[in-house]
Structures are given as C-alpha cells and as structure tokens.
Amino acid sequence: MAKDSSTPYTNNIESEYILKGGIKMGYESLAADILQNVGGEQNVSNLYHCATRLRFTLKDNKKAKKQKIENLDGVITVVEAGGMFQVVIGNTVNDVYEAITKISDLGMSTEEDNTPKEKKNLLNSFIDMIAAVFAPTLGVLAGSGLIKGVLALFTSVGWLSVESGTYVVLNAAADAFFYFLPIFLAYTAAKKFKTDIFIAMVLAAALVYPTITAAYTDSTAINFLGLPVSLAKYSSTVIPAILAVYVLSYLERFIRKRLHESVRNLLTPFICLIIMVPLTLMVVGPIANSASQLIANGYLAVYNFSPILSGAVIGGFWQVLVIFGLHWGMVPVMTNNISFYGRDTLGPGCMTAVAAQAGAVLGVFLKAKDKKIKSLALSAFISALFGITEPAVYGITLKYKKPFYIACIVGAIFGGVAGAAGAGALAVATRSILSFPIYIGQGFVWLVASYFLAMIAACILTFLFGYKDEVAKEEQKMLNNEKELILEKPAQGKTIALSKVDDPTFSSGVLGEGFAVIPTRGEVYSPVDGMISSIFPSKHAVGIITAEGAEILIHIGIDTVNLGGKYFETFIEQDSQVRAGQLLVKFDLEKIKENGYDPTIMVLVTNSSTFEKIEFVDDNQSVTIDANFDEVLV
Structure with missing residues (x-):
C-alpha cells in the first residue's frame, strides 16, 4: 500500500464529490492529492482549466506521478500533450480548480516565473497559449452562442421580430461577448503572458473604441503624428488583441524594470499606453488583421475544394x-x-x-x-x-x-x-x-x-x-486480482482472528473481513494511509478511506458506545489525512475493563469484496486474511 498519500493541506471546502464506495469528501482533498502528485505547488509554473481538464504547465514533468493521479477517485485519466500535463476531471473540474486555488497560490500570481523551463516545440507552445487564452472563456462563449442560436430560431419561425425591444435586449446579451471579444481575450492573454491585466484590457478596448470603429465604418482617414493609421474592424476578432498583448508583455517588463518604485505604478501604464495604442493601430493590428484574413481565406479555400x-x-x-x-x-x-x-x-x-x-x-x-x-x-x-x-x-x-x-x-x-x-x-x-x-x-x-x-x-x-x-x-x-490491501497492526497486544471476537456482528464477517487485537495499551494507531471519513460521537469508532477506495472501520471495544465517549480521546479531525502509524485515539484501558466492557479492537474492511487480497502485517510477519488466518495468528 502507498505510504505517501497524506498531504499537509487542510480541508475547509464545503463542496463535495462522491467516491466509488459512496463516501463523500471535500474537493479540497482531491485537489491536495493532485497537487502533491504533480510535484507540489513549487513544480507548477501555470495552471488553468477548460471544460473537463486541469491543465498544468510543469517545471519538471518527471516529478509528476501520473499513475498515482490516474488512480485517484474523481480523476478520469491523465494526458500529456501539447506541452501540458492534463488531468481529466469531468464536469466538476471547476470545483477542483477552485479548491486548488484555495489551498495554494496557483491561479493568483501574475509575477514572471524565472525558473528554467524545458523547451517546447512550436506546436506545443502554440496549443499551450491558445488553450490558456480561450479556456477561461469557454462557459460564457457557449452561453452567449446558445442565446444567439435561440434568437435565430425564434426569428426564423416568426415568434420574435428583430425590431422588438425584447430582441434588442436579448441580442445585446448574446452579442456583447463576441463584439467585445478582444477585451476578454486581452484579460486571459495578459494572465498567460504575465503582464498587467488592466493595461492589456485598455489596449484592447482602444481597438473597439466607438470613434475608431466609426472612422473605419465611415472610411474616415486618421493620422497619428503625420503618419497614416490603417484602420480595420477589430470587434469579434481574435489574433489582433492576443498579438498586441504579447508585444505589451515585453514592453511592460522592460519599462517596469527601469523605473524607480516611487513612480513605477504611475508611469508604467502611462508609457505603455502611449506607445502601444498607436503601435497596435498602425502596425500590430494591421499585421494581425491580415493574418486573420489569410487564415480565413485559407480555410475557405479548403472548404470550397470539398465540403x-x-x-x-x-x-x-x-x-x-x-x-x-x-x-x-x-x-x-x-x-x-x-x-x-x-x-x-x-x-x-x-x-x-x-x-x-x-x-x-x-x-x-x-x-x-x-x-x-x-x-x-x-x-x-x-x-x-x-x-x-x-x-x-x-x-x-x-x-x-x-x-x-x-x-x-x-x-x-x-x-x-x-x-x-x-x-x-x-x-x-x-x-x-x-x-x-x-x-x-x-x-x-x-x-x-x-x-x-x-x-x-x-x-x-x-x-x-x-x-x-x-x-x-x-x-x-x-483488475480485481491486482487490487490488494495491506493493513498494519493498530495497537499493542495479541492479534486474533475476527471469528474469535465475542460478538456475532463482528465474528460472522457480515461487516467485512478483518482482524482484531486484544490491547495491552490504550492507544490506537491508523493501520493505513487515508482520510478520516467518520468519527463516531462516542469516539469509540473511526472510519478511514484509502486512496485505493478501501473503507476501513476501527471499532474499539464491544458495546463501548454505551460509554458515550467517556474514557476516550481523539487526536484526529473529520476529513483529515492520516498516515499508517499515526495516533488516532487514546482510551483508558483499565477503566473500560472496570466498567465491564470487552476492550477488543476490531479492524474491518467494510468493502472487502472489492479486494482480491487483504494482508495483515504484525511486525515483520505478513499474513493473508483468509481461512488460514486462524491457524497462523491464533
């Protein structure tokens, strides 16, 4: 069994996901496990998500434990492509992403990362950039598009007139994102290229500024310092804003490094905008617009050749x-x-x-x-x-x-x-x-x-x-034949087979396979790595679930629930991660005996049918929990 599944992160997220065994746990637990197994926060240079995937850009892909991540409940698979380490989650990816941002600083920082990175080929770099820029807009892009489609349907069947106020309002909701697309892409591009977000958005907003748009529509000539400005239609475009922000990222860092901190925050936006807005309208924009036209014409030629x-x-x-x-x-x-x-x-x-x-x-x-x-x-x-x-x-x-x-x-x-x-x-x-x-x-x-x-x-x-x-x-x-579980002894004392326990509920095996310990000391330790799934109010029983999906129940004493927690003290919290050998509960062994209770500790795997092999380790002795258990340990 894995010994490194624990994590230092705390659990304070109220959202939850369902494990295969039916037990609920916070998204933060899954987020922490993923983050740990990609090499920790320090190994992540960038993180964002699309509709179904967490997309990590790692500093060292060799540090990521792909197989362990794929085995986590809540993870569909892991794909390494396009220079990214992609963890496929499914519909709940946004919840897991938010959990990661709450237990780390990922997704927050816009500082330049100077850590040496592995060189990517041109295709990988392009895909990485496009995904980072477009992925955050996916939800609103789909929603706005759907409104457009519904309006097209309603107008085509005569249910709605394009002159009606209802159409005007709904069309504004549908078209706003696409019309101002350069501004939204400037925001995501600024995060990708690690430059000032608001300078980038103002730069993109200048491309769709009403006066500039009207000048293009009316074919009005505009000069800047005597030089002609080549106007184009930038609303709904993609490449001009992205390219402009890319150029801005270099200029902004160049200026920021050369200004004194006392005037840096004031003069950096001032200089950047004075340079970049004219430069974009006169050089970057026209070049990008021509590239856009070339791509569109190229695709149209292919399509026209054979739809x-x-x-x-x-x-x-x-x-x-x-x-x-x-x-x-x-x-x-x-x-x-x-x-x-x-x-x-x-x-x-x-x-x-x-x-x-x-x-x-x-x-x-x-x-x-x-x-x-x-x-x-x-x-x-x-x-x-x-x-x-x-x-x-x-x-x-x-x-x-x-x-x-x-x-x-x-x-x-x-x-x-x-x-x-x-x-x-x-x-x-x-x-x-x-x-x-x-x-x-x-x-x-x-x-x-x-x-x-x-x-x-x-x-x-x-x-x-x-x-x-x-x-x-x-x-x-x-798959079942390969699924094994190893349990360690949770307390000092004599180990006995579950069938020897003086309680038919446990000895019959109806609650699952396992073993028992007649304790000589009032301390109980975790037999596995895992997460605390339940702590009984009476403190006499603790539930643990492992990364492999094993559901473990540790029951201290027979009928000790009647003590109502008296003589018991817990050292763990609900949803906390524990390692094998970590102290869970202390109890007063002598007091429990004096009150007439059997202190035998039962360790049960309540979903034992999902495991082909369950082993118990007592010091250096490893024994399979089956029909031979009685013969070996009793």
Whole structure:
C-alpha cells in the first residue's frame, strides 16, 4: 500500500464529490492529492482549466506521478500533450480548480516565473497559449452562442421580430461577448503572458473604441503624428488583441524594470499606453488583421475544394484531437470564420463526432450485463449528450478500442453529410444537444439528421460488433486480482482472528473481513494511509478511506458506545489525512475493563469484496486474511 498519500493541506471546502464506495469528501482533498502528485505547488509554473481538464504547465514533468493521479477517485485519466500535463476531471473540474486555488497560490500570481523551463516545440507552445487564452472563456462563449442560436430560431419561425425591444435586449446579451471579444481575450492573454491585466484590457478596448470603429465604418482617414493609421474592424476578432498583448508583455517588463518604485505604478501604464495604442493601430493590428484574413481565406479555400472531405476529416479526427488537447488549435479558426463570414463550417463535423461517441457508449450500455460498466456507460452517454466526451472516451470507447474506431468512422461519414449540406454555426459553443439553435440556417435539417443518425449508427454497430461483455468481465476480473490491501497492526497486544471476537456482528464477517487485537495499551494507531471519513460521537469508532477506495472501520471495544465517549480521546479531525502509524485515539484501558466492557479492537474492511487480497502485517510477519488466518495468528 502507498505510504505517501497524506498531504499537509487542510480541508475547509464545503463542496463535495462522491467516491466509488459512496463516501463523500471535500474537493479540497482531491485537489491536495493532485497537487502533491504533480510535484507540489513549487513544480507548477501555470495552471488553468477548460471544460473537463486541469491543465498544468510543469517545471519538471518527471516529478509528476501520473499513475498515482490516474488512480485517484474523481480523476478520469491523465494526458500529456501539447506541452501540458492534463488531468481529466469531468464536469466538476471547476470545483477542483477552485479548491486548488484555495489551498495554494496557483491561479493568483501574475509575477514572471524565472525558473528554467524545458523547451517546447512550436506546436506545443502554440496549443499551450491558445488553450490558456480561450479556456477561461469557454462557459460564457457557449452561453452567449446558445442565446444567439435561440434568437435565430425564434426569428426564423416568426415568434420574435428583430425590431422588438425584447430582441434588442436579448441580442445585446448574446452579442456583447463576441463584439467585445478582444477585451476578454486581452484579460486571459495578459494572465498567460504575465503582464498587467488592466493595461492589456485598455489596449484592447482602444481597438473597439466607438470613434475608431466609426472612422473605419465611415472610411474616415486618421493620422497619428503625420503618419497614416490603417484602420480595420477589430470587434469579434481574435489574433489582433492576443498579438498586441504579447508585444505589451515585453514592453511592460522592460519599462517596469527601469523605473524607480516611487513612480513605477504611475508611469508604467502611462508609457505603455502611449506607445502601444498607436503601435497596435498602425502596425500590430494591421499585421494581425491580415493574418486573420489569410487564415480565413485559407480555410475557405479548403472548404470550397470539398465540403464533404472537410466535414469528414473533422468528424473523423475531432475526438483524436480532443484526446491530446490539440482541439484548442481549431478554436481561433472557428472564431475567425465567424468574424469574417458570419458562420463557421467546422462546427458541424464536431457535432457528428460527439454524437458518434455518445452512440458508441449507448451501445455498450445496452450490451453490457456488468452493473458497473452499465452505470459508467449510462453516465458517459448523458455527459456526451451535453458535449463532454472525456468520460465516454477514457472510460469506455478508448478502453475497449472497437467502439472508439466505430465512433470515429461514423463521425466522419455523417460529418461529410453535414459538410455537403453546407451546415454552419453562428457561434462557437460546446457540441451539446442543446446547441442545435446555433446551426439555424443552411443545412440545419441535415445537421440535425446527421447528429441523430450518427448516434444511432454508432450505437447499433457497437452493439453488434464493437463490444463483448465477456471481455469486459475478464478485464474486470484481472483488475480485481491486482487490487490488494495491506493493513498494519493498530495497537499493542495479541492479534486474533475476527471469528474469535465475542460478538456475532463482528465474528460472522457480515461487516467485512478483518482482524482484531486484544490491547495491552490504550492507544490506537491508523493501520493505513487515508482520510478520516467518520468519527463516531462516542469516539469509540473511526472510519478511514484509502486512496485505493478501501473503507476501513476501527471499532474499539464491544458495546463501548454505551460509554458515550467517556474514557476516550481523539487526536484526529473529520476529513483529515492520516498516515499508517499515526495516533488516532487514546482510551483508558483499565477503566473500560472496570466498567465491564470487552476492550477488543476490531479492524474491518467494510468493502472487502472489492479486494482480491487483504494482508495483515504484525511486525515483520505478513499474513493473508483468509481461512488460514486462524491457524497462523491464533
């Protein structure tokens, strides 16, 4: 059993998640375990999260214990890609992220990190930057996009007029994020590039300042110190703000280091804005805008060459990109398409890819007989319907391989159908069943049909050819065979088999396998590393849960609950982490005997059926807790 699962962090978060054994614990416990196993806070140079993943940029990836993190309850898997150490959590990732920020300084600091970092290739650096800039905006991006879609639906069927006040108000809610997108991206880019956030936001705001926008709209010439300013439309754009903030980060650090601290906070913003606003409007902005136009025209050329091929490639490989976290590289392209053309034709292929994964896990759910697999598949199917496919991919389809291949092929076929129909998205949003309204317009009916046909086809093919329940059972059996638990002696005294305890509730084994100790000293120590899941008010019993999911009950004495805590003193707190050998409880052994109570200490594994092998260690002797236990230790 692992001996380093304890953590120095305290637990004070009220939110909670459910362990496999059904026991609740604070997100902070999971956060602390993750943080410890990535090498500690000191090994993290940057942390943010997207819809399902914690994305760590580590100073030394070798210090991270990938396998231990993957084994934590609450973690789906770990992916190392794009230069990042990605811990896949699922829908509760935001809660875990907030817990990490509360037990550490991560996510708070904007100071430059001078720790030498491993060099990344150009692609990894680009993906890391794009993910860091776009990930924090994902929620509002999806929400705003959904409002846009609903408005498009209501106006298309005549339920709402574009001249009505209701439309104007709701359209403001939908369009505000996209119109002022450069300002929001400046905020996240400033955090990524470690520069002053508010200088960056003012710089981006200058790009969409009403006078500047009106000058571009009216084709009014503007000069700065006699030099012409090349105006462009910057609302809803992506690259200009990001590039401008990147340049600002170097200028701001250069200026800050050369100013005396007495005037630094005043003159740094003054100098930066005087230099960067004109420089951005005259040089950086036009260059970035031209790059944006080039990207948009390049994608349009590919799409026009073959809409079917374009949709098929995205539908077939989108989920592969998601696995490695590389899908973030497509987000600027999607946003750029909407900025220049008013719609994005990449999105439909993504929708069919997600639908196919949902269908594949539905096929597994219908075929499987194992209750755990059915439960996991149903949960993954529901998540996939709302655009979150990591539980489906890592928990089911990729694990059994054939369902994943089937989903990719089906996604490609119907992605091609959606591409041929010319379907497109009005906004960037999650690939959810709720996102259909953003696809209102050309090819909408074909997209909806492709989505559900992809789901149905993947489900049927997986049911018929992609999954065998016998294979799953054999894998589960192998997994159980590898699951072992080692318990240490919790107190001084004579060890006896549980069957020798003078209480049928314990001796019958109905509460689980274990052993007992007739104590010679009134001190009880933890037999395992783990978390205190319960402390009885009478202090005579303590529950512990380990990182492996073992549920341990330490019961001091028989019927000692009647003492109401008298003669007992606890040295641990609810939800605290403990190590094997750590003092848990002290009790007055003689007083308990004098009051007529049997002081025997029982150690039970209440979910022992989930472990193939449970061992007890007494000094240097290791004994398997089974039928031979009586013969060896009694």
